[in-house]
Amino acid sequence: MKNSAALYNVHLGMKFTIAIPSVQIPRVGPTRIEVWNPKIRIPFLSLLIEPRALWKWLFMWSFCLYLLFCMFCFFQWEQPRLNHETYIRFGADSPTYWEAINYRQEHADHGSTLVSFTGNLLGPVLIGLTFKTGFNVALFNIFLFFIAVEIGCSIPGVDRYWLLFLLAISAETAPALVTLNKEILVLLSTILLAKYIYSRKRSKLLLGLILFISIFARWEQIALILLFLFLQRKGSIFARRPRFAIAVVIAVLSVLYTLIARIPGSGIRAFTQYAEGANTIAKLNHIQASFGFPLVVVPKIIMDLFGELLRPLTLAREYSYSTLNIGDIHSGVIIPLFSIGLIILLVIAYRRGLLDVRRPIAFLIVIYMITTAVTPFVQPRYNYFVYVLLCVELAMRRQSDTVKEAVVERDRIFQPTI
Numbered sequence: 240m241k242n243s244a245a246l247y248n249v250h251l252g253m254k255f256t257i258a259i260p261s262v263q264i265p266r267v268g269p270t271r272i273e274v275w276n277p278k279i280r281i282p283f284l285s286l287l288i289e290p291r292a293l294w295k296w297l298f299m300w301s302f303c304l305y306l307l308f309c310m311f312c313f314f315q316w317e318q319p320r321l322n323h324e325t326y327i328r329f330g331a332d333s334p335t336y337w338e339a340i341n342y343r344q345e346h347a348d349h350g351s352t353l354v355s356f357t358g359n360l361l362g363p364v365l366i367g368l369t370f371k372t373g374f375n376v377a378l379f380n381i382f383l384f385f386i387a388v389e390i391g392c393s394i395p396g397v398d399r400y401w402l403l404f405l406l407a408i409s410a411e412t413a414p415a416l417v418t419l420n421k422e423i424l425v426l427l428s429t430i431l432l433a434k435y436i437y438s439r440k441r442s443k444l445l446l447g448l449i450l451f452i453s454i455f456a457r458w459e460q461i462a463l464i465l466l467f468l469f470l471q472r473k474g475s476i477f478a479r480r481p482r483f484a485i486a487v488v489i490a491v492l493s494v495l496y497t498l499i500a501r502i503p504g505s506g507i508r509a510f511t512q513y514a515e516g517a518n519t520i521a522k523l524n525h526i527q528a529s530f531g532f533p534l535v536v537v538p539k540i541i542m543d544l545f546g547e548l549l550r551p552l553t554l555a556r557e558y559s560y561s562t563l564n565i566g567d568i569h570s571g572v573i574i575p576l577f578s579i580g581l582i583i584l585l586v587i588a589y590r591r592g593l594l595d596v597r598r599p600i601a602f603l604i605v606i607y608m609i610t611t612a613v614t615p616f617v618q619p620r621y622n623y624f625v626y627v628l629l630c631v632e633l634a635m636r637r638q639s640d641t642v643k644e645a646v647v648e649r650d651r652i653f654q655p656t657i
Contacts, residue, residue, distance in 0.1 A: 298400055302403055302407065305407050306416075309377075309381075309413045309416045309417050310377070312329060312413060312414075312417060313377055313417035313418070316329040316568065317329050317373055317377075320334070321373045327568055328567045328568060329414055329418060329573075330414045330418030330420050331418075331420060331422070331569050332421070333363075333414075335360075336360060336363035336420075337367060337419060339360050343364070343368070344368075359421075359456070359457055361454065362421055362454075363419050363420060363421060366379065367419050373419070380416050380417065380420075381417075383423050384406075384412075384423065384426065387426050387431075388406070388430075390427075390434055391433070391634070393434065394433060394635070395437065396636045397634050397636075398635070401634035402630055402631065402634040405629075405633060405634060406630055409580050409581075409623070409630075410572070410573045410576035410577040411623050413573075414569065414573060415623075421456050421457060422620070424452060424453075424455050425457070425460070425623055425624055425627070426623070427452055428453050428456055428460065429627040430627060430631065432464065433600070433627075435449060436599050436600060449464065450464065459610070462610075463610055466610075470488075471599060471602070481596040481597055481602050482596060484602075485605060485606070485609070488609060488610075489536060492532055492610065492613045493531070493533055496532055496613055497527075497528055500527075500528040501528070520616065520617055523538060523539055524615045527539075527613075532613060535612075536609060542617050543611055543612060543618065543621070544581060544582060544585070544619065546574050546575065546577075546578045546617065546619030547570065547574050547575045548575055548579070574620060577620065577626075580626070581619075581625065584626065584630070587633060588632060588633060591633075593633075600628055600631075603628065604625050604628055607624055607625060608622070
């Protein structure tokens with residue numbers, strides 16, 4: 240019993256120490272609330288606020304002055320003509336379109352259709368009926384112009400400033416911006432077509448949009464696009480041998496033109512009956528009406544390219560009348576300047592190797608000039624389609640030989656699908 244008590248006392252005298260691990264309470268830092276600012280991209284606003292080089296700002300201000308010049312031309316010549324104060328012709332067919340609009344507004348029976356084999360007034364007449372006044376039409380044209388430029392800049396490699404510059408130096412662009420015309424629709428549809436050709440994944444929706452807009456410009460443009468797609472389709476011998484395709488197109492057009500020209504009552508036959516003793520174009524049409532289109536295709540293309548420049552005396556007379564405000568500014572000034580600009584761009588593109596028919600754009604240009612040459616009259620402004628394609632080609636940045644080789648290879652294997 241004594242031993243148990245002694246042992247109990249020993250246990251009471253012992254001290255037990257238990258180590259408790261230290262726990263560090265996390266320190267609460269400063270509270271930070273992040274505010275999310277949604278980014279909203281307003282079209283064209285980046286052109287005004289993004290930093291850029293001085294020469295780019297100077298170019299933008301110069302282009303603003305160009306737009307002011309176009310509006311000056313509108314108030315100087317187009318608006319007075321719309322008010323029946325003068326008869327100066329600044330736009331190509333603008334008087335014809337406004338007359339068709341006035342006729343449809345004044346007569347319940349519209350008479351002729353807007354789309355026929357010999358002409359297409361659909362686009363300009365609908366624009367005029369929608370916007371009522373020449374000033375509203377000019378604003379709409381400028382809007383379409385910038386839309387077309389934005390689409391062109393979405394093509395990989397296209398430089399915005401070069402594209403704007405090349406389009407602005409064309410004499411046909413100024414009347415296209417401020418008068419009722421088809422050229423602004425041609426500009427939009429052509430750049431859309433260039434985007435379609437350069438796209439890796441070709442959209443059928445985009446192709447449908449191109450054909451839809453072409454309806455409002457020229458129905459011949461729809462036929463040309465379909466012909467181009469047919470000749471460049473996958474697995475086609477024409478895609479592999481573009482020169483053979485061009486020869487086939489010339490042969491087919493030669494036969495078709497001759498057959499149509501011999502139909503009694505056709506407009507072509509009425510036009511070619513004056514070949515004897517008439518001017519050069521009528522004589523070429525006389526040869527063309529006898530299966531001779533392969534013989535006259537090159538001279539007629541040259542006439543379409545040079546236009547009034549081949550008649551210097553007539554040009555000088557028309558220019559002197561225009562300076563006296565009693566003549567045709569479009570024929571005397573705009574067409575010759577447009578021909579000069581087109582020829583310069585063709586020479587530059589040729590020297591850079593961009594007119595090789597193995598390239599789809601070059602092939603399209605050649606086919607277009609051939610089909611335009613088959614018409615029995617000379618219309619240099621129809622080559623505005625060619626001019627816009629050249630602008631896209633020359634505005635494309637090709638920084639090295641590797642890039643050039645890649646572009647050529649891509650063009651070589653291009654085979655559109657419908």
